[in-house]
Amino acid sequence: MSLLVARGLVKGFGGVRALDGVDLEVAEGSISAVIGPNGSGKTTLLNVLSGAYRADAGSIMFAGADMAGRPPLQFARQGLARSFQNIRLFTRLSVLDNARVGAMGGHGPSLAAVLLRLAAHRTAEAMATRRARAALDQVGLGGLADAPAGSLPYAQQRLLELARAVAGRPRLLLLDEPAAGMNMTEAMALMDIVRRLRDGGITVLLVEHNMRLVMQVSDHLTVLDFGRRIAAGGPDEIRRDPAVIAAYLGPGHGEGGAPDA
Amino acid sequence: MPQLVVSGLTLGAVYALVALGLLLIFSAARVVNFAQGQLLMIGAYLAIAAQVRHGLPAWAAYGLTLAAMALLGVVFMLVAWRPLRGRPTHLVILTTIAMGIILENLALIVWGPLPVSLPAPLVGRPWRVAGGVITMQQMFVMGTTMLALVALSLFMTRSRFGVLMRATAQDLDMARLVGIRVDRTIAAAFAIGSGLAGLAGLLVAPLYLAEPTMGGSLGLKGFVVAVVGGFGNLPGAVVGGLGLGLIEAFAARYVSAEYRDAVAFIIMIAMLCVRPRGLFGETVGERV
Amino acid sequence: MRPWMLIGWALAACLPLLLGSGYAVQVADLALLNALAVLGLNFVTGYAGQVNFGQAGFAGIGAYVTALGALAGLPFWLALLAALVVAAGASLALGLPTLRLRSFYLAMATIGFGEIVHLVLLHWESVTGGSSGLRQIPPIGIGRFVVGTDAQAWWVLLAVLALAVLVAGRVRRSWLGRAMIATADAEIAASLTGLDTLRVKLVALMLAAVYAALSGGLYAGYVRYVSPDQFGNQQAVLLFSMLVLGGTGSIGGCLIGAAVLTVLPEALRFLHAWYMVLYGAGVVAIVLFMPDGVVGAARRLGRRLGVG
Incomplete structure (x- = not known):
């Protein structure tokens, strides 16, 4: 059963299309992840999925309700909660x-x-x-x-x-780079917590930079590049996907790491 | 009727100048200067002091006034911008209001509570146009406003400094990173903004009398105009200013002279409710 | 309630006995009235972070509705109650469209509101008496008890203030107080917990307006004379300065700020216009050097002494 189904999400800023027709499904009870190089649209996707941004086009079905175009408040009331990449606490x-x-x-x-x-x-x-x-x-x-x-x-x-x-007590928890700024021990401890939350019945969708963490913890991954979904599947499938390797390492598998868009 | 148009446009031109100064400061420093009206008042008094008390010719008095106002603008920048960056907006607003209180009461102490006037710089016969009368000073006010708009628009779009100013407003840290001398740029914006208020003051003084409390209402009208015209839009401010002047003139005649000031605020609140970006404002996406 | 607070209130109750002259008690009474309005401002600006320069306007509505009601023969308390209701209504009318706006737009909208209220009080002469205001307003009273002296007024106003502080404390310690501060600190995060932040801001503004109207209504019954100039933008700025001086977001700070800025102009009357210059400079100095006010500075000092 999918708790969240998004189809054809488009979001542009000025002339740039941060999301260019993205599809995404999150199975109830899973830990899913969205990965991709810098600037691939991951955070924009989370912002659209939590109502912080309004999508230019596309549909979002969450817990059986059509949520596209609704304000953040209603996403929350439908059972969604999230964290922010740039921390937003009530200081x-x-x-x-x-x-x-x-x-x-x-x-x-x-x-x-x-x-x-x-x-x-x-x-x-x-x-x-x-x-x-x-x-x-x-x-x-x-x-x-x-x-x-x-x-x-x-x-x-x-x-x-x-x-x-x-x-x-959300049904779906969106985490935007929850381990950013943490050292490896702290990050591993965090992933243990995330797993326990999943076991306690909360579905988790996370955006994360640290590939090792993501591969360890996720049941399902969606890979974005330039605002498009270039792959989706389990960790093993993704690891072998040529499109993903190309996106991360650049065509030709040279040195240089993730390309900045 | 044509007379209403003339007096409305004249006052409207003054509103427009106040608004232009506000916009310039806002567009560089993101500070709304709630003391803009008091700056105008100081400008009027400085011109009077130079010309009437010390007998300087008009051109010298005006030049001196504008220079002094530019300096005062830098003082504002040092108090209301530099130490307050990143502070809650209400503190910045309160600071500029307090600066206005200081100026108003200093004027009261130095120049006394009684209204004084400034002789008009250009002497000549009033013109008769379509059944109305336009005095030289009214022409001068409107002409100067138009000139100020054109000069400012060119300055903001064509000059290096204007471009730097806009870049600074967009992203202060980035501006600093790419080597813009941020403090200087902002100081210049405050100087010009304050100078524009001074210009409005010395234009207004021959038409209406100068008194220490004259700034409050003119400053607020400047905001109304800035809001209606769309904060950040120079021609919008001028159109908004002239429009408000006209509406007030007609409202005072045909609706109620007592509530002429209320009209401006009602328009502003209505505008803020319906279209907070103003008539000509651009829509700016908010970052999450 | 902590014991030192109880002692504070008890001491306050003795104040009229300590202050010799009637004039000093009058000033003290005005400080209580200002404190009420500042406590209200603290909800919307101190907690919810929304700039409100309309507080004097709400006080004006409260004062005039109370005065008109009492002059028309309503019992004082009923007229006051009506004033609170009208002010609450006005706050909804102002807040519903404008509380979506960001900081300085809201500042302008509330200043505009204050100006409109002031102009209406000034020019609707048949009802408000215009610039000469309303005189011979019936005094504060309930049933057969009528406030007759400045000292009696002190005790009544002090009791009202104590109640107002109690209410403010309860709001602060409830979900509402937390929600107001959350809205000010990170609105998008607050709304993503399911909080209707617009509603929270509206409640904060409504509480502010009701407190202001309470202050204005009691003022009308205490001074027994109201005129438009007592509720202009200058008063709005003064209330705002009191909040910032005491310490934005602190109930104790509101009381301190109101006390200081009510007594100071009376004590420094001999300075004439120089007082206003000093006041302006003082506000600038507070913002620059003590942005969290007297209470914040005291807290920091205490921490430093505690550590060092």
Whole structure:
């Protein structure tokens, strides 16, 4: 069963087509990945899939609903959560409160309930706190609940973004380069967490630069180059795909690594 | 009726000059200068001081005023831009407002609360056109505004400096990386922007009297015009300024003289609701 | 409530006994009224990060609706309640279209709103009395109790302020307060948690407007005279300065900022126009050197002393 099906996504900026008819499927319960050289459109794809950008053309079916053209808010309410490549925490809030914002989402009680501390307020707060703490424990930030989010070191800020997303109990989790700026040990630990989240029932779609990580953790990969899908399949298939090798190493398999678009 | 058109266009030209100065500063520094009206007021007083008190000929008084205003613009840049980069917008806005308060009260202390006037620089018989009368000064105001628009447009598109300015506004760090002397570029923008306010001030002083509180309303009208014309669009500001002047003149006559100032704000809020990029503004994609 | 806070409120309650002259108590009363309006501003600007220069306009709406209601024979509290409702309505009318706008556009829209309110108060003479304002407004009171002295006003206003602080604290510690700060810090991330950020901003603006109207309405009943100039853009800027001086986003800071900038102009009256120059320069200095206000500076100082 596919949780997310996108067809023919197009997104242009000025004269440049960052996405040029991309198809993507994410099977429920899987860890999927989008890979590709720099500038291939990966982050744009995540932005379109989470409603942060509106696609110029194409369809997005998510959890049985047609989501194309809807605002981010509705993607979230349909069960989608995400992290950002350039971290976007609520820096003035504590670690716990960041996760609580994620846990409460759009389900906060009314102003009257808040001011009068009605039962609705108390149960909602208790629920948010419980889910937030659980999410912090899942990523290993349980001990830092009261620290200001802005004071965390970089790697832990990434984990907090993950916790905030997880606290809302999403069906689909989009992770935009979650291991960026982490060392190998931290990144491996992160992938363990991602696996455990998948085992706990959250479908994961990640964009990642680090090929070793991606190959280890993903069940399914989609490869982008110049805004187009050039390959899709399991890790072994992708590893042998000539188009992928060419895109990453350049025609002729020379030195020089990933070409910058 | 033709007289309404003349007086509306004259005042509109002043609004346009205020807006042009605002736009120039904004387009380089991304700072909205809420003290632009007070700068105008200072310009008017400086011209009066030079010409009336110290007896300088008009051309010398004007030159001195514009030079002093350019300098004041640099002071603004040093206070309201350099130390405040990356700070929340509300702090920048509050700072420029506070600078306006300082200027207004200094003017009150130095020049007193009573209105004073500046003699018109060009003397001549008023023209009669289509049943209306245009004075030399009104012609001078409108002509100068048009000249300022043309000069500024050429400056921004043709001159190296204008191009540098726009590049700096687009991406400060990138501009610095490619070797643009960012501080100098921004200082120049503030100097020109403040000079434009001073120009508006010395044009306005012979028509209406100068007083310390004259800046508040003119400054706000400048914003309205900038918003309506589309922030960043020079001809839009001039069209918006002239348009607002006309609308106000007619609204004062045919709707209500008391609410003539409200008209501008209603137009602005309506514009912000319907089309925040203004009539002629470009749409700019937001980065995520 | 922590014990030192309780002590603070108790001390505050004794203030009129310590201040000898009636004039000093009057100034103190005005500080309480300003504090109410600044606390409101803190919701929308301090927490939700939305520039609002319309706070004086909302206070003006509150003052005039209260005054007109009370003059028309409504009991004071009912007139005040009506004022809060009208101000809340006005905040929705202003906020719904404009809270989508980015910072300085919003600043201009709210300044425009303040100007329009001011012009209406000034020119709708048959109702508002024009520039001479409304006089002989019935005093603050409920039932048979009527505020008669400046000291009584202090106690009533202090009680209202205490309630306002309590409400502000509850909002801050609830999902709403978190949502407001989240919206200010990273709006796109907030909306991707499922939060309707526009709605959050609207609630913040509505709370701001209600606090402002409460301040304005009580002002009308306390001073018993209202005129348009008390609710102009200068007042809006003053309230904003109070917020920044005290410490944006801090309830205690709002109280400090309001107290300082209410007392200072009275104490420095002999400076005349120089006071305004000093005030402008002071605001610039605060923004440049103490951007998180008195409270932020004190917190940093405390941390340094604690460490060193």
